[in-house]
Amino acid sequence: MKPSASVLLHLAVPSDSKYLSVVHERVREVAESNRFGALESEQWALAVEECAANSIEHAYAGRGDGEVDITLALEGDYLCAEICDEGQAFESKPLPPPADLKELARMGAKGGLGLTLVQKIADSVVRERLGRKNICRLVKLLPENPMTDKEKLASAEFQLRTLVDLGREFSTNFDPEKVASIALASLMGHLTILRAAFLTATPGGRLRVLASRGVKSMDSIEGLPWASLEGEGTSTETPDAPLRALRLDFIFRFTSGEEKGAILFSPRLSGRGFGEGEKNLIHAVGRQALAALTGSRAQELRIEKARADSELQVAREIQKRLLPAELPAIPGFDVAASSEACFSVGGDLFDVIPLDDSRFAIVLADVSGKGTPASLIMAFAHAAFRCLANRLPPVDLLARISELVRNANKAHRYLTGFYAELDPSTRKMIYVNAGHLPPAIIRGDETIELSTGGSVLGLLPGTTFEQGEVTLQPGDVLAIYSDGVSEAQSTNEDEFGSEGVVACVRALRAKPAAEILRLLEQSLFEFAAGRAFADDRTTLILKAL
Amino acid sequence: MKQELTVETRKGDKIAILIPIGFINAHTVETFDGALRAVLDQGRYEVVINARSLAYVASAGLGALVGTIEEIRENGGDLRICELSESVAAIFEMVGLPHLFRIFKTEEEAISSFMA
Numbered sequence: 001m002k003p004s005a006s007v008l009l010h011l012a013v014p015s016d017s018k019y020l021s022v023v024h025e026r027v028r029e030v031a032e033s034n035r036f037g038a039l040e041s042e043q044w045a046l047a048v049e050e051c052a053a054n055s056i057e058h059a060y061a062g063r064g065d066g067e068v069d070i071t072l073a074l075e076g077d078y079l080c081a082e083i084c085d086e087g088q089a090f091e092s093k094p095l096p097p098p099a100d101l102k103e104l105a106r107m108g109a110k111g112g113l114g115l116t117l118v119q120k121i122a123d124s125v126v127r128e129r130l131g132r133k134n135i136c137r138l139v140k141l142l143p144e145n146p147m148t149d150k151e152k153l154a155s156a157e158f159q160l161r162t163l164v165d166l167g168r169e170f171s172t173n174f175d176p177e178k179v180a181s182i183a184l185a186s187l188m189g190h191l192t193i194l195r196a197a198f199l200t201a202t203p204g205g206r207l208r209v210l211a212s213r214g215v216k217s218m219d220s221i222e223g224l225p226w227a228s229l230e231g232e233g234t235s236t237e238t239p240d241a242p243l244r245a246l247r248l249d250f251i252f253r254f255t256s257g258e259e260k261g262a263i264l265f266s267p268r269l270s271g272r273g274f275g276e277g278e279k280n281l282i283h284a285v286g287r288q289a290l291a292a293l294t295g296s297r298a299q300e301l302r303i304e305k306a307r308a309d310s311e312l313q314v315a316r317e318i319q320k321r322l323l324p325a326e327l328p329a330i331p332g333f334d335v336a337a338s339s340e341a342c343f344s345v346g347g348d349l350f351d352v353i354p355l356d357d358s359r360f361a362i363v364l365a366d367v368s369g370k371g372t373p374a375s376l377i378m379a380f381a382h383a384a385f386r387c388l389a390n391r392l393p394p395v396d397l398l399a400r401i402s403e404l405v406r407n408a409n410k411a412h413r414y415l416t417g418f419y420a421e422l423d424p425s426t427r428k429m430i431y432v433n434a435g436h437l438p439p440a441i442i443r444g445d446e447t448i449e450l451s452t453g454g455s456v457l458g459l460l461p462g463t464t465f466e467q468g469e470v471t472l473q474p475g476d477v478l479a480i481y482s483d484g485v486s487e488a489q490s491t492n493e494d495e496f497g498s499e500g501v502v503a504c505v506r507a508l509r510a511k512p513a514a515e516i517l518r519l520l521e522q523s524l525f526e527f528a529a530g531r532a533f534a535d536d537r538t539t540l541i542l543k544a545l
Numbered sequence: 546m547k548q549e550l551t552v553e554t555r556k557g558d559k560i561a562i563l564i565p566i567g568f569i570n571a572h573t574v575e576t577f578d579g580a581l582r583a584v585l586d587q588g589r590y591e592v593v594i595n596a597r598s599l600a601y602v603a604s605a606g607l608g609a610l611v612g613t614i615e616e617i618r619e620n621g622g623d624l625r626i627c628e629l630s631e632s633v634a635a636i637f638e639m640v641g642l643p644h645l646f647r648i649f650k651t652e653e654e655a656i657s658s659f660m661a
Contacts, residue, residue, distance in 0.1 A: 020570050042635075050603060105614045
């Protein structure tokens with residue numbers, strides 16, 4: 001080992017194969033606590049075990065009185081292992097080429113696989129004879145991303161907690177500057193950023209600085225035209241000199257209803273850019289803060305009018321703004337969605353979330369019950385989908401959300417949901433249906449129901465899911481909707497029905513998604529003929545172009 | 546002490562199902578060899594290895610599989626594997642065993658593949 005190496009493990013075992021499992025276990029533990037994921041740790045342990053087995057079988061030729069020395073150390077970004085013995089010298093020929101399986105099988109040979117495995121697992125394998133010692137040295141580059149899946153999940157949950165905490169804070173704090181300042185503080189902490197500012201647009205379209213942190217004075221930009229904030233997440237396109245001078249190079253803009261907001265950041269301490277998940281968090285926090293600001297303004301007005309339902313109204317406005325006002329564009333697809341609560345606040349949610357690998361997550365969910373209690377679970381679930389998409393494969397994501405919702409409420413509220421990940425380049429969509437009404441793909445005269453998945457979210461412990469897969473064809477229209485749509489009733493209590501939804505969308509399938517949505521809603525109103533809707537209605541239309 | 550290796554064997558007319566419990570490495574491979582040998586010597590050449598309780602398999606274990614497959618096939622049988630864990634499957638993949646062995650998700654599928 002080099003002097004600079006930090007030794008993680010030193011182990012000397014007798015040259016007897018019964019100690020191999022000890023070697024395996026110890027080495028696996030060390031790898032696992034040094035950035036390696038479970039699978040890689042297992043493989044690394046196997047590689048070291050193979051070398052130790054070689055020493056025992058070949059160098060000591062089965063004699064049990066020798067010793068095998070194992071050292072694990074970190075050298076910079078590499079995990080190194082040295083396996084030493086004092087047995088017979090290895091043959092001095094170079095390492096053999098990887099074993100040919102067919103050949104081994106033909107010969108009935110039982111050896112020859114060990115070194116192949118070691119060579120495949122380690123990045124480099126060197127064997128040498130030093131004095132009376134055989135030394136086998138394995139090196140493997142540590143994973144580039146230091147976070148294990150567990151840590152990634154922990155970090156996603158940390159984000160989620162931040163959103164929930166902020167939500168709670170925003171709903172009790174009505175001082176706009178404080179709300180903005182809290183939002184900044186928590187984002188700066190998350191993303192290690194030294195300087196930041198939170199801006200809104202005045203009714204006259206000018207910049208107003210609500211809060212800043214780490215910046216000496218923002219006076220120079222107060223009152224500039226809103227249009228000065230061009231570009232997003234870029235460091236080069238800040239057009240106005242006063243903005244440039246502040247060196248707040250990263251600009252994130254967002255809207256909440258009519259209100260516009262922006263968060264400006266200095267470059268991160270780490271020098272890294274912002275990942276898709278981080279951008280989502282920034283936008284979510286920004287939108288949440290902006291919604292709280294406008295909500296609180298609305299509340300100020302209402303207190304003056306002494307309206308009793310003001311809080312509910314604020315909640316409604318905040319909630320409406322949680323859902324995306326505009327969906328991201330999906331290349332090759334046309335997507336539109338809308339949600340109408342039957343009371344002031346509702347329990348339905350939908351979202352389209354861009355993922356890191358240029359795919360898109362599509363979510364629609366419906367919380368049991370309606371009104372304020374359902375809306376709280378809805379807000380929680382919405383934040384959970386936002387934070388965990390990108391981090392977990394769909395089936396694990398839903399299992400996780402099921403647990404989170406189950407732990408977050410004692411009232412046994414649950415939700416049904418449909419979660420899909422669409423790859424626009426291949427049109428392939430994997431999906432999980434968690435007890436939700438099966439979304440329908442309308443393909444010419446054919447209807448394909450997407451029902452693979454599992455039970456509802458948040459009701460039972462340890463719920464598991466299966467995923468389905470479908471490839472959309474040009475012209476296909478996918479309709480995802482909540483039961484408030486299909487169970488809409490006419491005055492003589494007939495239901496609109498899933499068949500009604502499918503027939504209606506089929507008739508409209510040549511039209512743009514937004515138009516299908518509008519005309520479907522119109523049909524519902526005509527069908528209900530004045531009878532009030534009894535449940536929240538949410539529909540998402542995805543059309544393959 | 547961690548479970549080293551025991552092998553449960555279930556036998557049908559021609560078929561045998563081996564369930565190794567523990568790990569197969571240079572130390573325990575003889576136990577595994579013994580169990581596999583026993584069913585082959587009784588003329589059962591349709592062998593299913595159910596790997597659901599297999600914690601890990603080192604090259605010695607892989608060698609035991611590779612080293613008997615020709616004999617098994619010459620006798621009109623086959624050795625098929627099911628219920629691989631993620632980590633064992635990764636090792637199989639690494640040395641290219643999926644080209645040599647048919648691998649199934651469930652024991653039922655592996656068994657019925659012999660009926661076909």
